[in-house]
Amino acid sequence: MNDRMNRISGVRPKRGPRGLILEVGSDDARCVVPPELDVPDVDLDEVLGGAARSVLPHLPQVTEVEVARHYAHLASMNFGVDSGMYPLGSCTMKYNPRINEDAARLEGFAALHPAQPVGAIQGALELMVTLADVLGEISGLPSVTLQPAAGAHGELTALLCFRAFHTANGGPRSRVIIPDTAHGTNPATVSMCGYEVTTVPSDDRGRVDLVALREALDTDVAALMLTNPNTVGLFDDQILEITAAVHEVGALAYCDGANLNAIMGVSRPGDMGFDALHINLHKTFSTPHGGGGPGAGPVCVTPSLGAFLPGPIPVKYDDGTYGLSTPECSIGRVRSSYGNFGVLVRAYTYVRALGGAGIKEAAEQAVLSANYLKERLKHTYELPFDRHCMHEFVLSGRRQKKEHGVRALDIAKRLLDYGFHPPTVYFPLIVEEALMIEPTETEPLADLDRFADVMIAIAEEASTDPDTVKGAPYSTPVRRVDEARAVKRPDLRWSVGE
Amino acid sequence: MRYIPITCEQREAMLRAVGVSDVSSLFSDVPDEVMFDGELAIPSPMGEMELASHLRELADSNSPTGRLVSFAGAGCYDHYIPSIVDHVIRKPEFFTAYTPYQPEVSQGTLQAIYEFQSMICELTGMEVANASMYDGATALVEAAFMAARVTKRSKIVVSEAVHPEWIETLDTYAAAGTVEVVRVQFESGVTRTEGLAGLREAVKDAAAVLIASPNYFGSLEDLNLIGELTHEAGGLLVVATNPMLLGVMEPPAGAGADIVVGEGQPLGNSMSLGGPAFGFFACRQKNIRQMPGRLVGRTVDVDGNDAFVLTFSTREQHIRRERATSNICSNQALCALSAAVYMSAVGRHGLADTARACVSKAHYLRERLIATGRFTSPWDVPFGYEFALSYQGDVAEMQRRMLDRGYLAGVDLSKAMTPLDSGVLLAVTERRTRAEMDSFVREVESL
Numbered sequence: 001m002n003d004r005m006n007r008i009s010g011v012r013p014k015r016g017p018r019g020l021i022l023e024v025g026s027d028d029a030r031c032v033v034p035p036e037l038d039v040p041d042v043d044l045d046e047v048l049g050g051a052a053r054s055v056l057p058h059l060p061q062v063t064e065v066e067v068a069r070h071y072a073h074l075a076s077m078n079f080g081v082d083s084g085m086y087p088l089g090s091c092t093m094k095y096n097p098r099i100n101e102d103a104a105r106l107e108g109f110a111a112l113h114p115a116q117p118v119g120a121i122q123g124a125l126e127l128m129v130t131l132a133d134v135l136g137e138i139s140g141l142p143s144v145t146l147q148p149a150a151g152a153h154g155e156l157t158a159l160l161c162f163r164a165f166h167t168a169n170g171g172p173r174s175r176v177i178i179p180d181t182a183h184g185t186n187p188a189t190v191s192m193c194g195y196e197v198t199t200v201p202s203d204d205r206g207r208v209d210l211v212a213l214r215e216a217l218d219t220d221v222a223a224l225m226l227t228n229p230n231t232v233g234l235f236d237d238q239i240l241e242i243t244a245a246v247h248e249v250g251a252l253a254y255c256d257g258a259n260l261n262a263i264m265g266v267s268r269p270g271d272m273g274f275d276a277l278h279i280n281l282h283k284t285f286s287t288p289h290g291g292g293g294p295g296a297g298p299v300c301v302t303p304s305l306g307a308f309l310p311g312p313i314p315v316k317y318d319d320g321t322y323g324l325s326t327p328e329c330s331i332g333r334v335r336s337s338y339g340n341f342g343v344l345v346r347a348y349t350y351v352r353a354l355g356g357a358g359i360k361e362a363a364e365q366a367v368l369s370a371n372y373l374k375e376r377l378k379h380t381y382e383l384p385f386d387r388h389c390m391h392e393f394v395l396s397g398r399r400q401k402k403e404h405g406v407r408a409l410d411i412a413k414r415l416l417d418y419g420f421h422p423p424t425v426y427f428p429l430i431v432e433e434a435l436m437i438e439p440t441e442t443e444p445l446a447d448l449d450r451f452a453d454v455m456i457a458i459a460e461e462a463s464t465d466p467d468t469v470k471g472a473p474y475s476t477p478v479r480r481v482d483e484a485r486a487v488k489r490p491d492l493r494w495s496v497g498e
Numbered sequence: 499m500r501y502i503p504i505t506c507e508q509r510e511a512m513l514r515a516v517g518v519s520d521v522s523s524l525f526s527d528v529p530d531e532v533m534f535d536g537e538l539a540i541p542s543p544m545g546e547m548e549l550a551s552h553l554r555e556l557a558d559s560n561s562p563t564g565r566l567v568s569f570a571g572a573g574c575y576d577h578y579i580p581s582i583v584d585h586v587i588r589k590p591e592f593f594t595a596y597t598p599y600q601p602e603v604s605q606g607t608l609q610a611i612y613e614f615q616s617m618i619c620e621l622t623g624m625e626v627a628n629a630s631m632y633d634g635a636t637a638l639v640e641a642a643f644m645a646a647r648v649t650k651r652s653k654i655v656v657s658e659a660v661h662p663e664w665i666e667t668l669d670t671y672a673a674a675g676t677v678e679v680v681r682v683q684f685e686s687g688v689t690r691t692e693g694l695a696g697l698r699e700a701v702k703d704a705a706a707v708l709i710a711s712p713n714y715f716g717s718l719e720d721l722n723l724i725g726e727l728t729h730e731a732g733g734l735l736v737v738a739t740n741p742m743l744l745g746v747m748e749p750p751a752g753a754g755a756d757i758v759v760g761e762g763q764p765l766g767n768s769m770s771l772g773g774p775a776f777g778f779f780a781c782r783q784k785n786i787r788q789m790p791g792r793l794v795g796r797t798v799d800v801d802g803n804d805a806f807v808l809t810f811s812t813r814e815q816h817i818r819r820e821r822a823t824s825n826i827c828s829n830q831a832l833c834a835l836s837a838a839v840y841m842s843a844v845g846r847h848g849l850a851d852t853a854r855a856c857v858s859k860a861h862y863l864r865e866r867l868i869a870t871g872r873f874t875s876p877w878d879v880p881f882g883y884e885f886a887l888s889y890q891g892d893v894a895e896m897q898r899r900m901l902d903r904g905y906l907a908g909v910d911l912s913k914a915m916t917p918l919d920s921g922v923l924l925a926v927t928e929r930r931t932r933a934e935m936d937s938f939v940r941e942v943e944s945l
Contacts (some may be wrong), residue, residue, distance in 0.1 A: 016803045017609050021842050022616055031843045032580040034852045038932040039862040044746050044854060047861055049718055049880030051748045057620035059846040064582055067842050071586040071610070078606035080594030088596055095501055096594050099546055099553075104770070105584070108557025111564045114574055114772030115909045120566075120901065123559035124771055134540050149632035149773070150828035152815070156671075163674060172675075188815035188825035192643075194674035197820045235527040266525055271532045282828065286501070290832030291607035292597040292629065292792065294774035297828075310670065332670035336573060336635040336663040336761070337772020349553060353500050355543030364521045365502050365509075371524055372512045388516075388524045416602055427816075444503040445512070476602035478805040486795040486809040490786070492626050493616040 016477050017077070021070045022494050025062035032064070058496045077477040078291075079421055085447045087373075089392045089424035089436025090183065090231060092261045092283035097353065100287065100346035109345050114337040118323050124341065125322035128314040131348045135298055138359065139257075139277045140270025143306025145313060146298045146339045151258060152185040153334065154278025154297030155225070159193040160331045161276065161301065161308040162223050162252050168329065173222035173251070179208050181231040181428040183258060195222055202430055206232035206385050208242055217249045227256040228272065229263065229390035231428040231436070233370065243273025252276065252305075260284045261440070262367055262390035265360025269300075276301040285347035296343040310334045365441035366391040369448060373439055376452035380459045384431050392438035394431050401433050406462040406469045408433040413480065414461070414472035418454045500543070561901075563769065567934045568906040569863075571884045571925025572714065573634060573661050574772050575764045577742065577852070578929050579836075580843040583766045587836050597792075597828070601807045602799075607831065608806035611794040614838040621744040622758040623751030624780035628791035630834040631826065634761030635667040637777030638708060638738055640790045640824055641757040642668060642677060644781070645706030645734040647788045647823065652677050655704045659684035659713035660738060662915035668708075677705070684916065687717040687877035687886065689724065697724075701731045706757075710738040711750070714914065715923065716860075716884030717877070721753030729754060741765050741778065741837075742856065743882040745849035757781045766840025767833050776830035776837065787813060790824030852928045856883035860926040863935045867924075870943045876918060884925040886911060886918060893922050896945060903941050 045052035062070075080086075086093035104110065112121055132144035148154040163172045176190040177198045187197045198221070200212045208226065224246045229235045236242065243253045255274040261284045269277045281287050282295035289295070301309065310333050311326025354362065367390055374383065374393045381395040397408035412422030412435070424436040439448055462469050473479060504512070518524060525533070544552060568576045587593060591606060598604030598611075611629045618627035631637040642654045654677045656665055665681070672679045682700050683690050689709060691697055701707055707728040711719035721737060728735045734756035739747075742764035750758045763775035781789060787810065795809035815822040844852060860883040867873040873887040889896055893910045900907040911921030926935070 016799075017605055017806065020609070020616070021613055025845075027847075029845070031582070031845060031848070033844075033848055034578070034855050034928050037855055037858060039858050039935075041854070042858045042861050044857065047857060047880060048747055048882070051718060051880070053744070053746050053748050053850075056846040056850055057617075057744065057749075059617055059620060059844075059849060060842045061845040061847060062842060064843070067582055067839065068585075070842070071589070071592075071839060074606035074610050075586075075589040075591035076606070077603075077609070078591035078595050079600075079603035080591045082590035082594050086596065091596055093596060096590075097501060099549060101588065101593075102550070103553045103557075105768075106553060106557040107562045107564045108554075108560045109562075110768040110770050111562035111576075112560055112771040113563055113568060113570045113576070113769050113906060115570045115572055116561065116563075116906065117897070117901065120561040121771065123556040126559070127556055130541075137539050140534075149636070149830070150826070152825040152827045153632060153636075156825060160670060160674060184814075184816040184819050184822070185825050185827050187820035188818070188822040191820045191822070192671070192674065192676070192825050194676050235525070237527045237529055240529060240531060263528075265538050266534060267528050267532050268534050271534065280828075288593045288832070289596045289828075290593050290830075291595045291604075291610075291835065292831030293828040294632075294776075294830045294833055295828040296774075331673060333635070333663055333666045334670055335633050335667055335773075336661070337633075340774035341771040342768070342774050349549065352541060352544050352549055352552065353546070356538030356540035358500060358543050359538060359540065362502065364524075365504060367524050368509065368512055368516070368521050369504070371516045375516050388518075388526060412600075413602065416600070421596075421603065422600060441502050441504075445508045473602050477605045478602055478799040478803055479801055481601045481799045481805040481807045482797045483807055483809065486797040486807050489797075490783070490809070491796040492612075492783075492786075492793055492809075493619045494613070495616070495619070 018073060020494050021060045021062065024066060025060050027061055029061050029063050031062060031067055084419050085443055085451050086421040087423050087437045087439050088421060089438040090258055092438060092440055094286055094440040095442035096286055096288040097350060100349045103349040104342040104345040122322050125314045127348050128344060129316050129322060131344055134351050135279055135300055138264050139300040140268030141277055141300035141302055143301045143303055143309060144298055145309040146344055147310050147334055148297035148299060149335055149340050150293060150295040151278055151280040151297040152189060154299045155185055155189040156192060157310060157334050158254055158276040158278060158299045159189055161305055163193055164308045164329060164331050165305055166222055174220045176222055177216050177224045179226060180430055181206065182225065182227065183256060186225045186256060206230055206234050207236045207238060210238055210241060213242065214245055217245055219249050221249055221251040223252045223254050225254045225256060227259055229259045232385055232394045233389040233392040234385055235390055239272045258283065262363055264363040265356065266363055275305055281343055281347040286350040287343050287346040294340050294343055296340045362441045369439045369441060369443055373437060373448055373452055377455055380456050392436060395435040396431055397433035397435055400459060400462045404462045404466040406466050408435050410469045410472060411458055414458050414469045416473040417475045420451055420454060563906060566904055566906045567938060569908045569924045569926060570906045572909040572923055573761050574769050575925060575927050576769065576929055577764050577927050579766050579768065582843050583836050583839045586839045587832055592835060593832055598808060601805060605806055608794050610835050610838055612796060612806050614834045615794060617838060617841045618778050618780050621741055621749065622780045623749030624758050625783040626786055627778060627780035628789055628793055630829045630831060631777030631779050631791055632830060633773065633775060633777045634738060635664040637759035637779045638664050639668050639671045640779065641736040641759050642706055642708060644757065644788050644790060645736060646677050648785050649705040649733060651703060651705035653704045654679050654706055654708065655682060655700055656708040657682050657684060657689040658916050659689050659715060660708060660710045661714045665915055687715050687879045688719050691720060691723055698727055701727050701733060704731060704733040706734045706736045708736045712740055712743060712882045712884060715886045716881040718880045721750060725754035742853050745853035762837050765837035767836050774830055774833050776833040786810060788823055789813060791826055791829060855928040856926060859930055860885060863926050866939045870939060872943060884923065886921050886923050888920045889922050893920055899945055900942060905938055
């Protein structure tokens with residue numbers, strides 16, 4: 001096939017990366033140019049104290065059509081939620097409503113400067129106060145900061161508040177307990193906050209092993225970090241015993257809100273005994289992932305921890321106006337300005353589109369869609385935890401690996417050939433050959449069915465023609481990449497002369 | 499319901515397939531005590547048309563800089579954003595994609611980040627740059643933490659002329675006890691280097707010296723001198739800078755910077771009340787294993803074709819867990835993409851011309867303001883496109899009255915970490931015309 005495509009000598013097939021934008025263009029090409037200077041030109045070397053740049057940075061020098069075509073080609077090599085089902089477990093890849101995008105771009109939001117006086121940003125403050133109230137209501141934890149830029153940043157913010165709380169009550173303590181099913185950000189955050197990680201095992205239902213937890217708990221423990229529903233997609237029904245045991249030794253209970261999409265309007269982390277929760281607005285509240293960010297990771301805490309939150313916090317005064325206030329014992333800022341405001345606008349828009357009932361309905365449908373897929377797939381793949389799941393479930397590719405040498409990774413890659421983004425693989429760590437599937441509530445039934453059909457077809461293929469699965473994908477812009485070479489021969493940037 | 503594509507009939511069929519009669523049965527693991535049986539106190543839903551007008555109303559109750567003539571900066575600048583930038587980042591293949599963990603279907607994001615990393619290296623003069631941090635403040639903190647790992651020291655020296663919100667962020671992170679922060683004062687607009695002995699003492703045993711140039715007050719620092727002192731003492735020099743100014747200013751690498759960070763907003767990102775934009779982070783290749791954040795590398799696929807992939811992931815939290823170089827996972831990828839498109843659209847000449855326009859206009863305005871007799875210069879040091887002046891009167895009152903006349907008259911420096919009495923910080927971007935500046939001067943003179 002390649003021979004035919006390459007018949008015109010020197011013309012390469014369109015598939016895969018083409019040249020870098022840094023390699024095209026010419027020195028006299030122009031795209032957007034600033035207007036003619038209307039003030040006297042300065043002598044740069046003189047006004048910059050001798051620090052004028054002698055050689056210009058080698059940025060691209062191209063025309064607008066070249067910019068447009070370059071990025072159109074890059075976009076064509078990408079897969080997004082609009083491209084097809086994206087059942088990436090723990091990532092909640094739901095549809096990103098377009099009105100959210102329009103909202104964030106309104107001049108009255110996008111062109112605000114953070115140093116503007118509060119009188120000139122009343123609408124922005126109102127939006128933030130309302131969003132914080134909504135998040136407080138959904139979480140059952142009424143004190144909220146919108147400052148953190150991402151989930152991990154929210155974890156860090158909460159743990160620093162915990163540290164300040166403990167310090168104010170005798171000492172910071174030294175350890176934080178994390179179950180072995182936790183996201184990697186949890187232990188990484190613990191270290192950044194100056195604590196030691198103590199890992200507790202899970203029981204045969206993927207729940208926290210209560211006996212092991214009780215053994216690990218003492219007055220050196222600052223907190224337990226827990227995801228509920230957990231990372232195998234199950235709600236830990238011992239949650240009240242867990243948080244009570246944590247509180248018994250004076251420690252605090254932290255909820256990783258990555259899986260909030262399952263329980264919005266159904267059960268509130270505050271009612272489960274959690275003291276703090278971060279919410280990923282870029283998961284649960286439909287703001288886009290942007291190819292890795294920006295997100296937003298607001299933190300909701302109990303009123304007694306509210307005094308430690310980072311400031312400033314938008315507030316509503318009795319006279320109906322809005323302002324900013326810094327909590328009494330605030331840990332201080334965790335970033336500049338007020339947070340990823342543009343992301344907050346999108347989440348606010350989503351909340352106002354759905355209302356309270358709509359939010360609960362989203363959670364219910366997410367759970368129903370996950371259970372539906374689980375039923376369709378549980379006879380083909382091993383299901384380590386056979387009970388009603390929440391918004392996601394974990395299958396194991398153990399059978400396919402043992403019988404045909406086809407690994408979870410191979411199954412994931414083969415899905416690409418059928419137009420699906422793969423599920424999360426090899427996480428959580430406690431399930432061998434894990435395939436973690438989260439369809440979300442925004443997936444049409446036809447796509448759920450097609451995904452199940454393809455998963456079943458791949459399992460069949462694994463038994464009849466395993467090498468085809470192991471060599472996948474075949475139809476993507478590039479095929480499996482050499483990751484080892486990327487480390488051995490680091491090429492992390494282009495430079496002149498390449 | 500909005501955004502749920504399942505019909506009632508389909509829902510019934512799905513329930514039957516699962517073997518339950520009601521969706522509430524699926525929540526049987528949730529103990530009754532923690533079931534929420536009330537109704538969420540959340541405003542009722544709106545259709546798209548009413549929602550659109552509600553949002554417009556809310557947005558209109560702000561006074562965006564589009565309706566004001568803005569001289570506010572302090573880390574967030576009113577630069578022009580070429581039309582093509584938003585058209586690119588609005589492509590759903592970019593903005594609805596996840597982190598590019600599956601390289602086969604993420605070459606667009608990966609190549610764009612590789613190009614972004616290359617452009618940041620070009621601007622800063624450094625050898626490697628990561629895929630972005632949350633903002634300038636957290637990039638600075640991560641640089642301090644990285645320097646502590648590289649040098650196995652814990653003392654972080656920071657100039658008080660760094661942005662006060664960034665210093666506050668550093669203090670917040672440092673409260674965990676992993677590093678100790680020592681501040682050095684500034685004088686005459688720049689970090690104090692007169693009493694060299696004092697500075698030498700401060701940098702002794704330091705993991706890093708954090709300095710900004712231009713600093714919070716817009717002034718350019720003597721990086722060579724501070725770099726020498728830092729390196730003599732075995733520490734790393736961390737320089738925060740403005741990427742727009744790097745279009746015409748020598749990159750910090752030349753002054754011996756080991757890590758260069760900054761707020762990337764000036765490159766094609768809207769101000770958006772200060773977020774989201776992105777922090778950039780660049781360093782020397784030899785310290786790459788201590789770097790925080792994602793990195794994209796170029797390699798090949800099984801057919802030998804060029805391919806891009808996330809690399810050196812063993813530094814990151816999803817692999818290394820509690821021994822990771824940072825807990826960062828989501829970064830500001832789409833904002834970094836905006837910056838890459840911006841830099842492609844303006845090019846090296848456009849960036850230089852824009853930066854030159856900013857610098858020329860700032861110097862013009864400063865001179866005009868001083869000529870009114872209402873402003874004096876607190877110091878005489880080189881600056882880029884932002885500068886501090888002392889106002890002969892009450893700054894807050896002046897700003898309030900100027901706002902009524904349609905001007906955002908800079909940032910009040912009485913709230914800075916080292917307050918400048920009656921100080922006001924003014925930034926001038928390429929968007930300000932001579933006519934706007936002349937009327938601003940007339941208006942402020944008439945107060």
